[in-house]
Amino acid sequence: MIVMDEDDCMVSVAKFYLEFTVGESCGKCTPCRIGNKRMLEILTRITEGKGTMDDIEHLKSLAATIKDTALCGLGQTSPNPVLSTIDNFYDEYVEHVKKHTCRAKQCKALLTYTVNPEKCKGCGACARNCPADAIMGDVRKPHVINPFKCIRCGMCQSRCRFDAIHVF
Amino acid sequence: MTKEIKLACNVIEQVEAICDKHGNKPGELINILHEAQSLHGYLPEEMQRIIARKLNIPASKVYGVVTFYSFFTMTPKGKHPISVCLGTACYVRGSERLLDEIKRTLNIEVGETTPDGKFSLDCLRCVGACGLAPVVTIGEKVYGRLQPKDISKILEEVSD
Amino acid sequence: MEVPQGTTLLEAGELVGIEIPTLCHIDLKGTCVKNKPASCRLCVVEVEGRRNLAPACATNCTPDMVVHTNSARVIRARKTVAELILSDHPNDCLTCPKCSDCELQRLVMRLNIRQMPYNDGEKSERKNEVTAAITRNMEKCIYCRRCESVCNNVQSVGVLGAIRRGFDTTIAPTFDRMFKDTDCTYCGQCVAVCPVGALTERDYTDQLMADITNPDKIVIAQPAPAVRFGLGEEFGLKPGTIVTGKLATALRDLGFDYVFDTDFGADLTIMEEGAEILDRLKKFLAGDKSVKLPIMTSCCPAWVNFYEHNYPDLLDYPSSAKSPAQMFGAIAKTYWAEKMGIPREKLVVVSIMPCLAKKYECTREEFKVDGNPDVDYSITTRELARLIKRANINFANLPESNFDSPLGESTGAAAIFGVTGGVMEAALRTVYEVYTGKTLPRINFDEVRGFDGIREATIDLNGFELKVCVAHTLSNARIIMDKLRAGELDYHVVEVMACPSGCIGGAGQPYHHGNIEVLKARCEALYAEDEGKPIRKSHENPDIKKLYKEFLGEPLSEKSHHLLHTHYFDKSIK
Numbered sequence: 022m023i024v025m026d027e028d029d030c031m032v033s034v035a036k037f038y039l040e041f042t043v044g045e046s047c048g049k050c051t052p053c054r055i056g057n058k059r060m061l062e063i064l065t066r067i068t069e070g071k072g073t074m075d076d077i078e079h080l081k082s083l084a085a086t087i088k089d090t091a092l093c094g095l096g097q098t099s100p101n102p103v104l105s106t107i108d109n110f111y112d113e114y115v116e117h118v119k120k121h122t123c124r125a126k127q128c129k130a131l132l133t134y135t136v137n138p139e140k141c142k143g144c145g146a147c148a149r150n151c152p153a154d155a156i157m158g159d160v161r162k163p164h165v166i167n168p169f170k171c172i173r174c175g176m177c178q179s180r181c182r183f184d185a186i187h188v189f
Numbered sequence: 190m191t192k193e194i195k196l197a198c199n200v201i202e203q204v205e206a207i208c209d210k211h212g213n214k215p216g217e218l219i220n221i222l223h224e225a226q227s228l229h230g231y232l233p234e235e236m237q238r239i240i241a242r243k244l245n246i247p248a249s250k251v252y253g254v255v256t257f258y259s260f261f262t263m264t265p266k267g268k269h270p271i272s273v274c275l276g277t278a279c280y281v282r283g284s285e286r287l288l289d290e291i292k293r294t295l296n297i298e299v300g301e302t303t304p305d306g307k308f309s310l311d312c313l314r315c316v317g318a319c320g321l322a323p324v325v326t327i328g329e330k331v332y333g334r335l336q337p338k339d340i341s342k343i344l345e346e347v348s349d
Numbered sequence: 350m351e352v353p354q355g356t357t358l359l360e361a362g363e364l365v366g367i368e369i370p371t372l373c374h375i376d377l378k379g380t381c382v383k384n385k386p387a388s389c390r391l392c393v394v395e396v397e398g399r400r401n402l403a404p405a406c407a408t409n410c411t412p413d414m415v416v417h418t419n420s421a422r423v424i425r426a427r428k429t430v431a432e433l434i435l436s437d438h439p440n441d442c443l444t445c446p447k448c449s450d451c452e453l454q455r456l457v458m459r460l461n462i463r464q465m466p467y468n469d470g471e472k473s474e475r476k477n478e479v480t481a482a483i484t485r486n487m488e489k490c491i492y493c494r495r496c497e498s499v500c501n502n503v504q505s506v507g508v509l510g511a512i513r514r515g516f517d518t519t520i521a522p523t524f525d526r527m528f529k530d531t532d533c534t535y536c537g538q539c540v541a542v543c544p545v546g547a548l549t550e551r552d553y554t555d556q557l558m559a560d561i562t563n564p565d566k567i568v569i570a571q572p573a574p575a576v577r578f579g580l581g582e583e584f585g586l587k588p589g590t591i592v593t594g595k596l597a598t599a600l601r602d603l604g605f606d607y608v609f610d611t612d613f614g615a616d617l618t619i620m621e622e623g624a625e626i627l628d629r630l631k632k633f634l635a636g637d638k639s640v641k642l643p644i645m646t647s648c649c650p651a652w653v654n655f656y657e658h659n660y661p662d663l664l665d666y667p668s669s670a671k672s673p674a675q676m677f678g679a680i681a682k683t684y685w686a687e688k689m690g691i692p693r694e695k696l697v698v699v700s701i702m703p704c705l706a707k708k709y710e711c712t713r714e715e716f717k718v719d720g721n722p723d724v725d726y727s728i729t730t731r732e733l734a735r736l737i738k739r740a741n742i743n744f745a746n747l748p749e750s751n752f753d754s755p756l757g758e759s760t761g762a763a764a765i766f767g768v769t770g771g772v773m774e775a776a777l778r779t780v781y782e783v784y785t786g787k788t789l790p791r792i793n794f795d796e797v798r799g800f801d802g803i804r805e806a807t808i809d810l811n812g813f814e815l816k817v818c819v820a821h822t823l824s825n826a827r828i829i830m831d832k833l834r835a836g837e838l839d840y841h842v843v844e845v846m847a848c849p850s851g852c853i854g855g856a857g858q859p860y861h862h863g864n865i866e867v868l869k870a871r872c873e874a875l876y877a878e879d880e881g882k883p884i885r886k887s888h889e890n891p892d893i894k895k896l897y898k899e900f901l902g903e904p905l906s907e908k909s910h911h912l913l914h915t916h917y918f919d920k921s922i923k
Binding site for chain 3: 043044045046047048049050051052054055056057058059062079082083085086088089090091092097
Binding site: 237246247256 | 506521522523
């Protein structure tokens with residue numbers, strides 16, 4: 022049992038555990054070597070808003086087979102985070118797939134960073150620290166984030182002293 | 190792969206001595222590799238061949254073990270090896286962002302070394318300092334409760 | 350059902366006619382060719398009372414066990430595992446050299462897989478390589494690790510091994526180099542056991558057809574002894590069918606200008622090697638301490654590579670005699686070419702071999718005259734079968750014919766070169782008669798026959814006890830060579846063949862797919878061919894006698910040395 026709050030995305034957490042098992046898989050048996058990799062790829066797709074409902078079904082079926090056929094304890098337990106998050110937080114998966122949103126605001130690809138013009142003082146701290154040069158604006162005037170350039174690193178938000186950067 | 194540099198005679202002798210100390214037993218391979226790496230910093234091909242010969246096992250076996258365990262390396266590590274903890278606690282407290290920041294600052298990927306040989310970057314799973322999450326270690330030193338903006342500061346601090 | 354203790358579920362299934370699918374598993378019973386990693390997970394079955402599915406290959410039967418080999422859960426798991434394998438496979442079956450002979454393909458057909466749901470993922474990165482003998486297409490590798498088992502446990506060559514981990518795992522030669530930079534002997538046993546098309550032979554069939562259709566070239570065929578005991582299998586004939594006569598006809602139909610026989614070269618090898626054995630024995634008995642004993646056979650090119658790489662300090666023990674195929678090439682491009690008035694560069698000598706190392710042997714510099722090789726290239730039994738199929742030849746219904754003269758005449762002694770112990774027996778037939786001056790009371794030397802890894806025998810030569818030893822597989826050769834190096838070897842003559850069971854189990858033969866009965870049937874056919882030959886001793890081959898009379902003089906003559914003997918090189922990796 023692991024306790025987390027609403028700031029954690031269950032799909033991302035499942036993905037995080039899969040990254041671990043993919044990294045730790047010795048590679049000997051087929052289900053763990055290839056199956057975990059495929060599950061991780063599907064989870065990555067879902068966290069990037071590119072997943073489908075079929076993907077969720079494939080996850081379930083892969084997880085069942087890997088659990089049933091893997092050679093050692095690592096492989097036999099590696100699907101557990103996927104299975105338990107699908108069991109208990111199915112709606113979060115569906116949200117990622119259908120609405121392309123992450124309620125915990127953890128899945129970077131699904132986030133939109135914007136500047137609240139009412140709070141922005143135009144100090145320029147965000148623009149100076151933006152690694153992607155995605156923020157523009159004149160001094161003492163509200164700044165704007167170019168969503169095509171934004172890499173969603175969160176740097177602007179961490180540098181803003183006026184709480185003017187909002188994430189959706 | 191780095192360009193092969195011939196090992197110095199004394200290094201060869203020391204590696205052979207490590208093998209002898211372990212009775213040249215194939216079962217001791219991992220221990221021998223551990224000691225050889227701490228002696229030389231990394232495990233170049235020539236060193237693996239020497240160990241294979243001493244233990245009377247194929248060099249392919251030694252190479253298989255070296256490439257299997259992430260601890261072993263065939264490229265020289267940086268003067269200050271950086272490890273970012275990606276254990277559960279550090280992960281949920283944002284260690285992935287620290288990692289991204291280090292990669293961006295040093296312009297290297299995980300497993301690589303900066304061209305000046307100062308820093309190398311690796312990940313690990315839990316250093317047992319979850320209370321300080323997220324944690325980065327540089328050399329023997331542990332940095333806790335870091336945020337991405339702290340990275341450039343601690344890198345400068347170390348490289349002085 | 351009741352089974353002996355220690356029986357696996359897989360074996361129990363076979364006993365009651367349930368064929369549980371496998372992929373990584375191979376067990377060539379009675380030989381050391383084994384791979385039982387239980388890693389592909391395709392043989393999983395449901396055992397009542399067990400939480401997860403059990404691999405049938407690695408689960409022993411226990412009392413009152415209830416097993417379902419065909420439940421919905423089992424089928425679903427097998428299908429998903431197979432789909433996962435396909436998701437990291439090129440699936441270019443139509444043009445794959447292993448098409449229709451691939452164990453993965455057969456399995457996918459059996460599981461009735463119609464979709465590949467996981468195929469949009471990443472494919473693992475693998476290196477490919479084409480050597481003179483072996484082609485590696487590692488993106489086809491399914492990681493069964495059979496090749497690794499064979500290279501390490503059967504051959505003790507230790508070149509192939511698993512590297513890296515997880516999804517990036519692959520099988521690679523030492524330090525992920527190319528075969529040519531390693532101790533690879535090109536024995537090809539990795540190819541012989543590869544269930545898919547990851548390891549196959551280098552294909553020379555197109556080059557051969559280009560030469561055959563070139564009016565300026567005269568193309569000669571020389572098929573090895575073992576080919577005629579395996580080729581039929583490629584055309585649905587049952588293992589052990591002797592197809593010597595059909596083979597000669599098929600080669601002629603393919604357009605070879607002359608159809609000769611490596612068996613002729615085998616008889617010639619016995620003349621030279623036999624003389625060398627007698628020479629060394631004579632010196633030994635005369636008290637010469639410098640004479641190198643045991644003398645070792647040198648017909649097997651993988652074995653030659655093995656000692657050049659691993660025993661450079663012992664290179665003067667093996668006989669200097671070339672292999673039968675190379676002797677044949679040297680004679681064809683001198684004696685016969687002169688006789689026929691054909692210039693060397695017009696001649697293309699092609700050997701048809703059960704072997705992959707023979708392909709490499711052809712490329713050796715010392716077997717070339719001014720860059721022109723004695724044997725131009727070598728194709729395998731399998732490649733020949735492919736050529737025959739492509740040429741629309743109905744092999745099973747072909748009439749029989751004889752080989753051309755004079756390089757097509759051979760004895761029973763040459764026929765048995767194709768099995769472990771055969772070269773020894775052939776040599777003993779000649780050495781005995783030449784040494785003792787007596788006719789053999791019985792031609793068969795049963796004491797050197799069989800499939801045991803190392804066999805010893807003592808032969809009475811007029812009171813002198815000749816101690817001989819026969820070994821097959823290179824791990825057994827290593828045992829012998831290590832003893833020799835340690836000064837603990839007490840034999841006069843040693844025969845080594847790299848492939849399990851000898852050339853009939855060579856890497857160029859039709860795939861045995863782990864069935865030892867196939868090799869046994871080939872072996873029986875080979876001894877039957879020997880029994881049926883009117884002449885069964887190499888020194889009685891009339892065309893060989895004629896060759897010595899007209900051209901070579903006598904065994905070990907200066908001319909023989911020049912054409913039929915070679916020397917070895919230190920090829921150890923420093």
